[in-house]
Amino acid sequence: GAVVSQHPSRVICKSGTSVKIECRSLDFQATTMFWYRQFPKQSLMLMATSNEGSKATYEQGVEKDKFLINHASLTLSTLTVTSAHPEDSSFYICSASPVAGSTDTQYFGPGTRLTVL
Amino acid sequence: GENVEQHPSTLSVQEGDSAVIKCTYSDSASNYFPWYKQELGKRPQLIIDIRSNVGEKKDQRIAVTLNKTAKHFSLHITETQPEDSAVYFCAASNGNTGNQFYFGTGTSLTVIP
Numbered sequence: 001g002a003v004v005s006q007h008p009s010r011v012i013c014k015s016g017t018s019v020k021i022e023c024r025s026l027d028f029q030a031t032t033m034f035w036y037r038q039f040p041k042q043s044l045m046l047m048a049t050s051n052e053g054s055k056a057t058y059e060q061g062v063e064k065d066k067f068l069i070n071h072a073s074l075t076l077s078t079l080t081v082t083s084a085h086p087e088d089s090s091f092y093i094c095s096a097s098p099v100a101g102s103t104d105t106q107y108f109g110p111g112t113r114l115t116v117l
Numbered sequence: 118g119e120n121v122e123q124h125p126s127t128l129s130v131q132e133g134d135s136a137v138i139k140c141t142y143s144d145s146a147s148n149y150f151p152w153y154k155q156e157l158g159k160r161p162q163l164i165i166d167i168r169s170n171v172g173e174k175k176d177q178r179i180a181v182t183l184n185k186t187a188k189h190f191s192l193h194i195t196e197t198q199p200e201d202s203a204v205y206f207c208a209a210s211n212g213n214t215g216n217q218f219y220f221g222t223g224t225s226l227t228v229i230p
Contacts (some may be wrong), residue, residue, distance in 0.1 A: 004160075032216055034217070034218075040221070041223075041225075042222070042224045043206060043220045043221065043223050045213070045218060046204065046218070046219075046220075050219060054206070064210050093160065095160070095218075097216050104151075104166070104168075104210060104216065105150040105163065105166070106150070106151075106163075106216070106218060107163070108153075108160040109160060109162045110159065110160045111158075111159075111160055113158075
């Protein structure tokens with residue numbers, strides 16, 4: 001149980017294009033989903049907190065117009081990197097916190113490696 | 118806001134020895150402390166967690182201790198095996214800020230066969 005999927009796992013795009021990453025909780029409903037960015041050999045940096053049916057809360061320094069987050073249902077959140085640039089290349093990971101059971105726990109997706117050329 | 122520090126950044130142990138990773142946190146309101154294991158290119162996996170009403174928790178070869186007064190918690194892995202090699206992250210959460218996790222900087226553990 002508590003499986004989170006992400007799609008795509010890898011994406012390569014040209015500079016200036018937009019990329020959408022999907023995060024799904026497969027066997028549970030998620031009140032809250034989180035989006036992280038991770039650079040090589042570094043920790044997870046929280047970008048934003050996404051609650052179903054409401055606007056995402058962005059961390060300081062994260063451009064909300066650049067990283068659009070939509071949490072349309074209790075099982076799906078999407079992150080769209082708009083007008084991507086090479087500096088946006090990174091490993092993006094989502095996590096989901098279940099509605100039922102322990103609300104403390106976060107379950108992570110497998111991550112999406114974005115490369116912007 | 119919360120600040121979580123983690124030490125050491127790298128750790129090498131011989132197979133069969135124990136490994137200890139330590140974290141400190143700054144926000145006394147933090148009440149949930151999970152530990153994640155992340156293999157290269159993979160997702161972080163929850164390996165053990167502890168809540169502030171408990172001082173110690175054990176699951177087979179893995180244990181976590183929490184000292185609320187000193188605001189530090191530690192991960193203990195006994196009888197290490199090569200498959201324990203990974204990056205380990207500690208985190209702290211107070212459940213009040215949308216259940217945000219504040220992660221430590223990670224410890225790269227290498228178990229030498």
